[in-house]
Amino acid sequence: MPRSAVAIALPQAEFIAVQGHLSEAGYEAICISTADELEQVLSQRDDVRVAILDGEHNFDGTLEMYGLLHEEGRDVPALILMPPRALGRVGLGGSTQSRDEYFTRPYSAESLRWRVEAMLIRVDTVPPDDDAGPIFGDAPGYAGYSVDAASDVGRGQIVIIFNPKGGVGKTTIAINLGAALQLRGQRVLLVDCDTITGHISTSLGMASPRTVITAWQENQDSGVQERFAEIARVHSSGVSVLVMGQSPLHTEILEPKTVTDAVQAARRSYDWVILDMHPDYGPLNQALFSLADKILVPVTPDVPCIRAAVQFREVSVELGIRDRLSMVINRANSGVSAADVERVVGMPALARVRSAGMLFVRAADEGKSAVERFPTAKVVGDIDGLAARLLAPVGSDGGARPRQRTLNSIGISVRGLFGRLTAQVSLGRELGQARPTIGTESRVSEGSVVAEHGGRTLVQAVQPAGVDPTPRSS
Ligand SMILES: Nc1ncnc2c1ncn2[C@@H]1O[C@H](COP(=O)(O)OP(=O)(O)OP(=O)(O)O)[C@@H](O)[C@H]1O
Ligand SMILES: [Mg+2]
Numbered sequence: 001m002p003r004s005a006v007a008i009a010l011p012q013a014e015f016i017a018v019q020g021h022l023s024e025a026g027y028e029a030i031c032i033s034t035a036d037e038l039e040q041v042l043s044q045r046d047d048v049r050v051a052i053l054d055g056e057h058n059f060d061g062t063l064e065m066y067g068l069l070h071e072e073g074r075d076v077p078a079l080i081l082m083p084p085r086a087l088g089r090v091g092l093g094g095s096t097q098s099r100d101e102y103f104t105r106p107y108s109a110e111s112l113r114w115r116v117e118a119m120l121i122r123v124d125t126v127p128p129d130d131d132a133g134p135i136f137g138d139a140p141g142y143a144g145y146s147v148d149a150a151s152d153v154g155r156g157q158i159v160i161i162f163n164p165k166g167g168v169g170k171t172t173i174a175i176n177l178g179a180a181l182q183l184r185g186q187r188v189l190l191v192d193c194d195t196i197t198g199h200i201s202t203s204l205g206m207a208s209p210r211t212v213i214t215a216w217q218e219n220q221d222s223g224v225q226e227r228f229a230e231i232a233r234v235h236s237s238g239v240s241v242l243v244m245g246q247s248p249l250h251t252e253i254l255e256p257k258t259v260t261d262a263v264q265a266a267r268r269s270y271d272w273v274i275l276d277m278h279p280d281y282g283p284l285n286q287a288l289f290s291l292a293d294k295i296l297v298p299v300t301p302d303v304p305c306i307r308a309a310v311q312f313r314e315v316s317v318e319l320g321i322r323d324r325l326s327m328v329i330n331r332a333n334s335g336v337s338a339a340d341v342e343r344v345v346g347m348p349a350l351a352r353v354r355s356a357g358m359l360f361v362r363a364a365d366e367g368k369s370a371v372e373r374f375p376t377a378k379v380v381g382d383i384d385g386l387a388a389r390l391l392a393p394v395g396s397d398g399g400a401r402p403r404q405r406t407l408n409s410i411g412i413s414v415r416g417l418f419g420r421l422t423a424q425v426s427l428g429r430e431l432g433q434a435r436p437t438i439g440t441e442s443r444v445s446e447g448s449v450v451a452e453h454g455g456r457t458l459v460q461a462v463q464p465a466g467v468d469p470t471p472r473s474s
Pocket of ligand 1: 165166167168169170171172173194197198277278279330331353354355356357358359360361
């Protein structure tokens, strides 16, 4: 018996690829071609929990379908395919204020399964904010994806700190960002998700904390699973600290769905849930990526680290999380310009953190964050600047924009939502020339290529050669 149904308005070949992964996860995939078909399905069934729409190929139809999903008395979240560069106009606020989400081609069919899983978790655990809507504006600048946290009461932000390269400052930034946000009056849960080399608790002088693994193992007898807020311990900085586990063995209990449910639930108790990750792309990390509102990528200006960040940027496209990535340039005073790092890595930098010699180590020796121990140090100012950027209301900084509301039914506001993209999409349609390049086994369908590639199903848009799909600022 399927868990729920997902209405999918994608070209046939893409539908088949996505359907395969969704049915593996226990969802029924319903193929939709027109708004009329969607209307019929929605009127006959009440188990359609998410819809996947194609705002790239079927623009007008998508407008109508979007309206149906959100018309009076109905609020089915949509996962909407956008032209890649158009994501710059769909700010992060879109994914934090509304339950709709966005993705781009190329994508892997499997990644949609994780996106749908994450959306359903949100639907189940977070009551809809009926005063919410996506935020739109011009292309992102330095701080283009500012998080509108203060207005999102009862719905903490999930921030992941990740770079697949070790030793680049993930844990250092996670600890001190947490402390800086706490000092700014935020409720912070700092989670050490690194069961292999994690050292948040030792750096903060919290010897042998009760871990999630221990707690959940103990809970197996009682059958009542403790929440993160109950297991966490409060550090002297006021930050609640939670350690997933302190041994790389016996981690089976950290099953991705169970952990993501717990992280989602923690949003209710904290303004910020900061996850410090182990550098790997395993199933748990992938599931957590799909929940994140923002993924901060610490990058030191050296070739191995920059390569790792570029790899992550490429992987993030496949995982459908590209729009959530921002870089934090760590050890930034090494003579390499931030603009150069931004250009090479292909991510906006949200902050620069200078080299601080032994200062972080000295703070850790005392079981404190540098924010507490050396409040006037310049590097602490850098980290506080990062906290300020995360807290800044959209529209206040770096080319960020004022929020726009959308109506919950098709109409002028929904047209505003997609309107600026129309010209671009039409242009793409007029100039479209097939360029099916990926994989060896590929099927071309309605402007997209679906290919089997290294055991994965990849879907790529057929881009008109030489045409920049960036929507122009109005
Ligand atoms: N800006 C900085 N100035 C001085 N030292 C730093 C800075 N950033 C990080 N470090 C030091 O670099 C070392 C590695 O940092 P950290 O443990 O935060 O990296 P990591 O990315 O979390 O590593 P891993 O992948 O192993 O978890 C630590 O000793 C830390 O104190
Ligand atoms: Mg670390």
